[in-house]
Amino acid sequence: MKVGVPKEIKTHEYRVGLTPGAVREYVAAGHSVLIETAAGAGIGATDDQYRRAGATILGSAHDVFASSEMIVKVKEPQPSEWTQLRENQILFTYLHLAPDPEQAKGLMKSGCTAIAYETVTGPAGGLPLLAPMSEVAGRLAIEAAGAALRRYSGGRGLLIGGVPGVQPARIVVIGGGVVGAHAARMAVGLGAEVTILDRSIPRLRELDELFEGRVRTRFSTIEAVEEEVFAADVVIGAVLVPGASAPKLVSRGMLSSMRKGSVIVDVAIDQGGCFETSRATTHADPTYEVDGVIHYCVANMPGAVPLTSSQALNNATLPFGLALANKGFAAVLENPHLRAGLNVYRGRLTYKAVAESLGLPFSPIDQAAA
Ligand SMILES: NC(=O)C1=CN([C@@H]2O[C@H](COP(=O)(O)OP(=O)(O)OC[C@H]3O[C@@H](n4cnc5c(N)ncnc54)[C@H](O)[C@@H]3O)[C@@H](O)[C@H]2O)C=CC1
Ligand SMILES: CC(=O)C(=O)O
Numbered sequence: 501m502k503v504g505v506p507k508e509i510k511t512h513e514y515r516v517g518l519t520p521g522a523v524r525e526y527v528a529a530g531h532s533v534l535i536e537t538a539a540g541a542g543i544g545a546t547d548d549q550y551r552r553a554g555a556t557i558l559g560s561a562h563d564v565f566a567s568s569e570m571i572v573k574v575k576e577p578q579p580s581e582w583t584q585l586r587e588n589q590i591l592f593t594y595l596h597l598a599p600d601p602e603q604a605k606g607l608m609k610s611g612c613t614a615i616a617y618e619t620v621t622g623p624a625g626g627l628p629l630l631a632p633m634s635e636v637a638g639r640l641a642i643e644a645a646g647a648a649l650r651r652y653s654g655g656r657g658l659l660i661g662g663v664p665g666v667q668p669a670r671i672v673v674i675g676g677g678v679v680g681a682h683a684a685r686m687a688v689g690l691g692a693e694v695t696i697l698d699r700s701i702p703r704l705r706e707l708d709e710l711f712e713g714r715v716r717t718r719f720s721t722i723e724a725v726e727e728e729v730f731a732a733d734v735v736i737g738a739v740l741v742p743g744a745s746a747p748k749l750v751s752r753g754m755l756s757s758m759r760k761g762s763v764i765v766d767v768a769i770d771q772g773g774c775f776e777t778s779r780a781t782t783h784a785d786p787t788y789e790v791d792g793v794i795h796y797c798v799a800n801m802p803g804a805v806p807l808t809s810s811q812a813l814n815n816a817t818l819p820f821g822l823a824l825a826n827k828g829f830a831a832v833l834e835n836p837h838l839r840a841g842l843n844v845y846r847g848r849l850t851y852k853a854v855a856e857s858l859g860l861p862f863s864p865i866d867q868a869a870a
């Protein structure tokens with residue numbers, strides 16, 4: 501198969517869909533890989549490195565889209581990208597369609613087959629193509645919170661871990677999945693006082709064991725969220741209902757009862773965010789303030805550390821990408837985990853929670869492919 505990788509064009513997005521190491525695997529499996537010139541610049545991978553890995557370098561994204569049977573990316577396609585997709589072409593990347601009707605309609609109009617990294621499942625459960633970026637984003641969330649807490653950034657002027665004799669920051673993590681656990685790990689490491697809220701009691705049990713008493717866990721109810729958020733210096737939004745728009749757990753009205761200069765990091769912003777006042781920001785201008793509360797809502801946090809992130813992402817996507825390159829759409833029909841990743845197929849939405857969030861018709865894959 502001809503597999504194409506355009507350069508990422510979202511603001512300050514430096515990751516790349518295939519690393520040179522991943523290209524070698526595709527080439528070894530008999531595939532042709534077409535890379536847009538400078539696609540790897542953000543991770544310091546030159547065109548020559550890609551050539552040595554067996555890729556062909558093309559001069560523009562247009563050439564890559566026109567010549568490839570499958571496009572492998574990182575971020576959801578931007579308008580200038582989705583207009584270049586076509587029927588029978590496979591798109592393999594993050595999509596986050598639930599809060600993004602324009603992109604959903606663009607992909608449907610293109611007729612392409614779009615597989616979303618974030619809904620592909622794994623044999624051991626979970627979301628193996630989301631997990632590595634959630635690990636990165638969870639860890640970065642605490643760094644972002646630390647920066648936003650500084651006085652000159654509008655924050656309370658608090659050091660996360662405090663110092664001996666001075667209390668540390670109170671960090672509340674809503675959603676104790678991959679992002680939440682990694683944020684908690686960083687926060688605990690810095691010496692913060694950490695509480696994790698989740699709706700899943702089995703997950704709270706796991707976290708309790710994992711952190712051996714160094715975090716408080718709390719079942720997530722309206723009352724618990726209110727109590728914790730009002731007492732927090734930092735709130736990390738890390739909930740997920742796969743495919744769906746994030747539930748809004750903190751309303752605008754609640755902000756007035758929060759501490760002035762406290763910080764919200766809404767990692768779940770890529771699914772629309774779990775704070776009513778969240779709106780997506782970029783690494784170029786990551787924060788804004790509402791009612792004295794600093795909001796950090798960058799939708800591509802791992803793009804800031806592309807060396808770590810591209811490697812971690814490629815490790816996870818490689819077996820699925822190779823299956824798609826080897827078998828084409830048959831891989832989706834055969835493999836229940838790739839099938840769970842299918843969001844758009846020839847103009848139809850094939851993922852229920854996405855269709856419901858967008859208020860558009862849902863076509864189960866058996867019907868869509870019939
Ligand atoms: N902004 C960014 O750059 C990035 C954003 N993300 C996003 O972060 C979010 C979290 O991802 P993961 O941790 O991988 O998901 P996950 O599935 O591992 O964890 C989500 C957790 O939320 C919990 N949850 C669901 N509803 C809840 C509620 N009402 N109250 C409390 N907990 C609730 C679930 O029980 C689960 O434990 C997703 O939206 C993901 O796309 C991930 C990576 C990068
Ligand atoms: C998951 C996601 O949205 C990202 O890595 O940018």
Ligand SMILES: [Mg+2]
Nearest residue numbers: 596770799800
């Ligand atoms: Mg995102």
